[in-house]
Amino acid sequence: MQIRDLPYVDPGLPDVRSGPRFLLWLGRRQRGGQLRSLSWGLLHFVSVMALPYGVGRAVQAVVDRSGSSLALAGAVLAVAAVCIALGDTMLHRTAVTNWITAAARVQQLLIRKTSELGSALTRRVAAGEVVAVSTGDVEKIGWFVEAVSRFLAAALTVVVVCVGLVIYQPALGVVVAVGVPVLALGVLPLLPRATELADVQREKAGRATELASDTVAGLRVLRGIGGEELFLKRYRRASQDVRTAAVRSARMWSAITAVQVLLPGLLLISVVWYGLGLVADGRIAVGELVTVYSAVMLLSYPLRHFEEIAMAYSFSRPSARRAARVLSLERITATKATAAGDGTLTGDLYDPATGLLAPAGALTAVVCGDPDMAGRLAERLGGHPAEPEGLPSALLGGVALDEQPLEAARTAVLVQDKDPVLxxxxxxxxxxxxxxxxxxxxxxxAAAESGDVLDALAQASLDNDPMAAPITERGRSLSGGQRQRLALARSLVTDPEVLVLDEPTSAVDSHTEARIADGLRNLRSGRTTVVFTSSPLLLDRAEQVVLVHEGKVAAVGVHRQLLSSEPRYRAVVTRETDAEQQLVGAQRGAPEAVFTKADTDDIEETA
Incomplete structure (x- = not known):
């Protein structure tokens, strides 16, 4: 896989039983890239370690006054230099490719999971955690997957050098062969503490990211209640906690780095001290001592990759654990997926949990006193996982939506929540x-009454074309009502068999809302539409109104009928208190007296 081939046609089915298993799965999915990186890494590291041999031969050739030996040493150094340049260039190229392709695979998996779960994802996992996984965690996971091949190349090079030194100069080679494992394993006692501190840092950074994400998402509300300073203080405390944890982690990694500088230095001193004695005794030549000395000095280069792989694993393990937790979420009963006929789902929409029935081809309005329950019911009507678990799935034409392939369910039913994203x-x-x-x-x-929005966008466009006007992230350059209307227009363009809207006009004025209600009814004529709302203007234009009270359908009828005969419906739609309901009932002589048209109009105007 090359960068130009991204995105993957199929990112695969990950092993999400644990963070390490997820990392192992990613590495196995990139065997080709890992082998290429390993090959170029071996060429690069072995060529670097060939320099001491050439230098030693050159020194010995000068001592022996041998021109041919000096020329051979120069040729060895020239070939090594070319191979170093080639290996380093290609190693960097393949390593970056492995990093980016691994990160891209994780991002595609996260996008696929987000699409599968929809808005239910943020109810099961904090939105900030999803942001953290899809940004910083993805980079750290890609770093570890990429670093594995370089570490293996470095480790194989160290083994080759040790064996070569034992063969080339057994007396000094044995000292190096014994000392190098100490260098490689000397930091192991420090790694558990370093890993623990890195986990703490990642956890605190994740919490700070979640807090920042939630604060930005609710900034308008915070400004409305004057809570900016409170959340700013919370974020400052979280940020300082991250800084403190990062400093502690950095101190431990500094200690590890110091150990990796100290131990090679001690080995180098030992080799020089012992080698000088051997030269003085005439047991080895000067060129051989220079070769062994240079090899030990350059061994610090591949040995640095031992520290890097430890750091990469320490930082990527909590990231992989978080990613695996998100990717392990599943749609309820998704394993029962079956095809329904030709794949097209039609008919009445029915929710067995509440008894809600939306007739095919009609505009049904649903009134719920609990906005949270309304949101959950709207998602369940779209085939999203039922919460709490165990609730029966919504049926479309008698077919359970959550037992259908995701594509078929999404094509048949579109759910627009109360806070749609542009x-x-x-x-x-x-x-x-x-x-x-x-x-x-x-x-x-036109049906979404977006004329004034188009005029505003035309003014912002360079060529006065509203369709070419830029819209900023999440539509932040638009008002709440403008965003709602554009989101509604997007849903209407889709023209699904069933359209479920959750409070689609809560941010527009009453005159615009009335025109939207007419446009929605006309444009969706013959299509099933379910609107969750408490607006009298929308309710009055619905062909059927359903009151859901305490999780069950309590009344079905039309707006004016329910307004006059159902106190619970009237309490939600007109925002009447219990005292006001009793007063109205007393004035009419009975708690459930029939309202006159004038009374109904008065209540609607009040609402």
Whole structure:
């Protein structure tokens, strides 16, 4: 796999039983890239370690006054230099490729999981943790996967050098062969503590990221209640905790680095001291001592990769554990996936848990006193996992949605939650979504009453074309009502068999809301539409209104009928308190007296 071939056609099915198993799975999925990196790494490291041999031969040739030996030593050094340059260049190229492709695979897996779970993901995992996994954690995982091949190349090179020195000069080679394992393993006692501190740092950094993400997402609300300073103080404390943990971790890694400098220095001193004695006794030549000395000095280069792989694993292990936790989430009963006929799902939409029935081809409004329950019910109607677990799945035409392939369920039912996200790009790109082709963008925008939004975007466009106007991330350059209307237009363009809208007009004024209600009913004529709302303007235009109270359908009818006959419905729609309901009932002579049209209009105006 090369960078130009990304994204993967299929990123695969990861092993998410634990963080180390996930890292192992990633490495095995990139065997080709790892072998290429290992090969170029061996060429590079072995060529570097060939320099001491050439230097030693050159020194000995000068001592022996041998021109041919000096020329041979020069040739060895020239070939080694060429191989070093080639190996280093290609090693860097393959290492970066392995890093980026591993990170891209993890990102694709996360995107696929996010698409599979939908908004249920952020109820099961904190949004900040998802952000942390998809940014910093992805980089650290890619670092470890990439570093494995370089570490193996360095380790094999160290073994080759030790064996070569024993053969070349047994007296000094044995000293080096005994000392190098001490160098490589000398830091092992420090690694558990370093790993523990790195885990603490990652945990605190993750919490700080979650806090920052949640604060940014709720910034408007915080400003409204004057809570910016409170959350700023919390983030400062979290940031200082991260700084303190990072300093402690850095101190331990500094100690490890110091040990890796100290031990090779001691080995070098021992080799020189012992070698000088051997030269004085005439047991070895000067060139051989220079060769062994240079080899020991350069061994510190491949040995540094032992420290790097330890750091990479320490930092990537908690990242891999977090990624595995997110990727292990599954749709409930997703393993029962079956195809329904030709794959097209139609018919009445029914939720067995509440008894809610939305007739096919009709506009059904649902009134829920609990906004959180309304959001969960809306997601369940879209085939998302039922929460709490154990609730029966929603049925479309008698077919359980969560037992269908994800693509079939998403094609049949589209759920727009109360806080839809607008991705950055132009308006044309925003509306370029999978669609039936029956609803053009201009019709959808008109039904969503987006005329003033188009005018504002046209003014922001260089060529006065609103479709080419840029929209910032999450639509931050637009007002809340403008974002809602563009999100609604995007859903209408899709033209699904069933459209579920959760409070689609909560941020617009009453006049605009009335026109949206008419446009929605006209454009979706003959299509099943379910709107969760408490707005009298939308409820009055619905063909059927359903009141869900305490998790069950409590009443079904039309708006004016329920308003006059159902106190619980009236309490939600008109925001009446219990005292106000009793007063109205007393004035009418009975708690459930029938309202006149004038009374109903008064209540609607109040709402």
């Amino acid at each position: 991705l950055s790009g132009t308006l044309a790109e925003l509306l370029d979504v999978p669609a039936s082709g029956s609803v053009a963008a201009d019709r959808a925008l």
